[in-house]
Amino acid sequence: MTLDGLLERHGGWLESGPEEGPVISSRVRLARNLSDTTFPGWASKEVRDRVWNEVVQAFDSMETDTEFLRWRMDELKTLERELLFERHLISAELAERKSGSGLFVSEDECRAVMVNEEDHIRLQSLQPGLNLQKALDGAEALDDDLEKTLTYAFSSKLGYLTACPSNVGTGMRASVMLHLPGLCLTEEIKPVINAVSKIGLAVRGMWGEGSEAAGHMFQISNQITLGKTEVEIISHLDQIVLEVIEHEKNARLRLMESQQIRVHDHIGRAYGILAHAAMMNSNEALDLLSGLRLGIDLGLMPEIARRDIDQLLIRIQPAHLQKAAGSMLSPEERDIKRAQLIRLFLDGSPDNGNGH
Amino acid sequence: MKCDLCDKEAVVHLTQVVNGEMKEVHLCEEHAKEQGIDIHSPISITDILMGLGEAKQGIEHQLSPSCPRCGMAREEFRRSGRLGCPDCYNTFMAELAVAIKAMHHSSQHVGKIPAREGLQTRIKSQIARFQKELDAAIAREDYEKAAEIRDRISEVRTQAEEQEGGDA
Numbered sequence: 001m002t003l004d005g006l007l008e009r010h011g012g013w014l015e016s017g018p019e020e021g022p023v024i025s026s027r028v029r030l031a032r033n034l035s036d037t038t039f040p041g042w043a044s045k046e047v048r049d050r051v052w053n054e055v056v057q058a059f060d061s062m063e064t065d066t067e068f069l070r071w072r073m074d075e076l077k078t079l080e081r082e083l084l085f086e087r088h089l090i091s092a093e094l095a096e097r098k099s100g101s102g103l104f105v106s107e108d109e110c111r112a113v114m115v116n117e118e119d120h121i122r123l124q125s126l127q128p129g130l131n132l133q134k135a136l137d138g139a140e141a142l143d144d145d146l147e148k149t150l151t152y153a154f155s156s157k158l159g160y161l162t163a164c165p166s167n168v169g170t171g172m173r174a175s176v177m178l179h180l181p182g183l184c185l186t187e188e189i190k191p192v193i194n195a196v197s198k199i200g201l202a203v204r205g206m207w208g209e210g211s212e213a214a215g216h217m218f219q220i221s222n223q224i225t226l227g228k229t230e231v232e233i234i235s236h237l238d239q240i241v242l243e244v245i246e247h248e249k250n251a252r253l254r255l256m257e258s259q260q261i262r263v264h265d266h267i268g269r270a271y272g273i274l275a276h277a278a279m280m281n282s283n284e285a286l287d288l289l290s291g292l293r294l295g296i297d298l299g300l301m302p303e304i305a306r307r308d309i310d311q312l313l314i315r316i317q318p319a320h321l322q323k324a325a326g327s328m329l330s331p332e333e334r335d336i337k338r339a340q341l342i343r344l345f346l347d348g349s350p351d352n353g354n355g356h
Numbered sequence: 357m358k359c360d361l362c363d364k365e366a367v368v369h370l371t372q373v374v375n376g377e378m379k380e381v382h383l384c385e386e387h388a389k390e391q392g393i394d395i396h397s398p399i400s401i402t403d404i405l406m407g408l409g410e411a412k413q414g415i416e417h418q419l420s421p422s423c424p425r426c427g428m429a430r431e432e433f434r435r436s437g438r439l440g441c442p443d444c445y446n447t448f449m450a451e452l453a454v455a456i457k458a459m460h461h462s463s464q465h466v467g468k469i470p471a472r473e474g475l476q477t478r479i480k481s482q483i484a485r486f487q488k489e490l491d492a493a494i495a496r497e498d499y500e501k502a503a504e505i506r507d508r509i510s511e512v513r514t515q516a517e518e519q520e521g522g523d524a
């Protein structure tokens with residue numbers, strides 16, 4: 001399948017899942033390296049190509065019903081690499097890499113393997129909603145399959161050996177993507193982030209570094225990877241995420257009790273602008289769609305499905321808009337296309353709201 | 357144990373591999389501090405690596421300058437904080453042991469083991485896990501549980517020895 005095919009579908013991790021109001025998805029990533037082989041950042045082109053070929057062989061000899069699509073980064077145009085990045089299938093770092101670097105991804109996009117990123121193998125498993133155990137099961141099953149062919153760098157003391165010592169041990173980074181508009185609107189988000197950060201978990205904006213609160217989306221992940229089992233790590237994360245969800249639900253309840261008019265106004269305005277604007281930049285769209293998503297969770301928007309909004313959050317990004325348009329677009333053209341796409345989704349009329 | 361640089365008691369113990377041989381470096385609180393190792397608070401790897409960059413000649417000359425397998429120089433590793441290959445873990449263990457402990461508050465893996473690893477690795481890991489449970493039981497003064505875990509550890513050790521004897 002080509003990359004255009006991806007554009008038409010939405011990833012399986014945007015289906016329904018537990019706690020799907022405040023939680024968008026759960027992810028488990030495992031870092032693995034081949035034994036006796038230089039890590040990608042320090043390896044020659046020949047070594048990187050050899051690693052790619054070994055991983056290809058591992059996939060080819062895998063006995064599984066799941067079909068994995070594969071792309072080498074040097075075969076993809078910049079826009080196509082950005083598209084994969086926007087779909088959370090590759091990191092910004094992999095998008096920059098070329099020789100020997102590439103991606104394997106299952107058709108439902110729930111499992112993906114980056115080759116020759118910081119480590120030889122970065123394997124990820126995504127699940128909708130709060131479901132870290134299922135994400136871990138998916139990651140470990142694929143890990144076991146790959147390991148039938150590949151010999152990993154492993155030490156009985158330090159566990160899986162990784163290019164950066166911050167990943168050594170389990171090599172596992174588990175994370176949960178959360179939508180926390182209640183805590184943001186009540187301005188209670190900072191103490192929650194501080195508390196979570198103090199117990200060894202990391203909190204950052206969902207849309208990458210430096211975009212802290214765009215769309216009120218946050219990602220919470222473990223930092224410690226050594227000295228704890230995989231299950232201990234996800235149990236701890238799970239427990240903290242459930243506490244954050246509880247805070248978020250309470251904040252929403254308080255908002256509806258004490259500031260109902262303000263909440264209705266916030267959501268109504270979001271809908272109004274989204275339904276009628278003729279131009280819209282990414283950040284404004286993320287913030288307004290966050291308002292709409294909150295409206296859905298509060299039962300104020302019965303006609304809209306939450307998963308459609310989540311799908312829209314992916315499709316309004318620059319590379320998605322340009323891929324759909326089939327050409328490169330200037331920032332202004334993108335803002336017009338973005339507004340059009342959202343209007344089309346909300347009332348089926350691409351020209352509604354632009355004065356005609 | 358005494359500090360390698362003076363007669364005081366060592367509080368920081370580093371392990372390093374030079375030409376395939378394991379060596380240890382022991383430092384007192386004062387000398388550890390001099391090299392940028394703050395033993396009381398968690399520190400970033402960059403801080404530690406930069407701190408050790410100013411290590412005293414006495415220790416520095418014992419450390420191999422680069423990884424024999426991939427050729428990554430100690431300076432390069434300190435600059436980037438990234439390793440060149442799996443063997444770098446042995447080469448740069450002196451710096452890494454402290455950094456890893458500071459980042460993870462642990463120095464023993466207890467998680468998944470690749471299926472290709474041998475029985476000995478599995479047993480070591482099992483004992484490490486029990487040891488962790490034992491420490492936790494002692495910390496909460498649950499001595500009955502601690503005794504139970506201690507017995508399980510010696511059982512596993514005996515089995516391991518028997519297994520080793522059988523293999524030989």
